[in-house]
Amino acid sequence: MQITVVSHPLVQHKLALLREEDVSTNKFRLLTEELARLLAYEATRDLKLETRTIQGWCGEVEVQKIKGKKLTVVPILRAGLGMLNGVLDLVPSAKISVVGLARNEETLQPEPYFEKFVGKLDDRLALIIDPMLATGGSMVATIDMLKRKGCQQIKAIVMVAAPEGVKLVNERHPDVQIYAASLDSHLNEQGYIIPGLGDAGDKIFGTK
Ligand SMILES: O=P(O)(O)OC[C@H]1O[C@H](OP(=O)(O)OP(=O)(O)O)[C@H](O)[C@@H]1O
Ligand SMILES: O=c1cc[nH]c(=O)[nH]1
Ligand SMILES: [Mg+2]
Secondary structure, three states: OOEEEOOOHHHHHHHHHHOOOOOOHHHHHHHHHHHHHHHHHHHOOOOOEEEEEEEEOOEEEEEEEEOOOOEEEEEEEOOOHHHHHHHHHHOOOOEEOEEEEEEOOOOOOEEEEEEEOOOOHHHOEEEEEOOEEOOOHHHHHHHHHHHHOOOOEEEEEOOEEOHHHHHHHHHHOOOOEEEEOEEOOEEOOOOOEEOOOOOHHHHHHOOO
């Protein structure tokens, strides 16, 4: 399976706090942002560097800088927005592409309602962010959209993944690596991840 489960103690501790039944909206939001930051750190580990010569305090010095700097962060609305600031803390100059998908509660199919992509996608690494990878339908639909626009390098960052969703993404898009804080047990009949987090969008936005 193309999934990297980040076992860092800070990641696992924050995930444990997120799973508490009585977690407040404020705490859920803060933890989501913190977790996104840590997961993005891991997902950007293999960004290419290039050597540059700069003027330092004592003369010229050779330094390593990120090559190209072309990156787009792709939050899947709504819940992905909760992770956005955490990721932008690490890559503040990244451009943002937005995809709106709502999962139909009966069919569990993603229904698109918005898309706005930045330019030059063929030249960028796309970091898709969404707290939950359940059936994988929303993630696959987002990757399909990005690839249709020419994007060739895509990574997915989620907080919690279900094996069903990882399998679907792996089958449809074997080139896309998934980064997660946890690979959970399974989906229930309503398509919710068990043990999961419940409805991440509702918890971040305070709806329901
Ligand atoms: O893997 P899937 O089965 O597609 O499910 C995962 C999707 O469901 C949730 O969003 P939802 O559609 O509930 O919308 P929201 O973010 O507005 O709450 C979640 O944030 C993912 O986008
Ligand atoms: O467990 C799940 C599945 C889909 N969406 C969520 O917010 N949670
Ligand atoms: Mg969604």
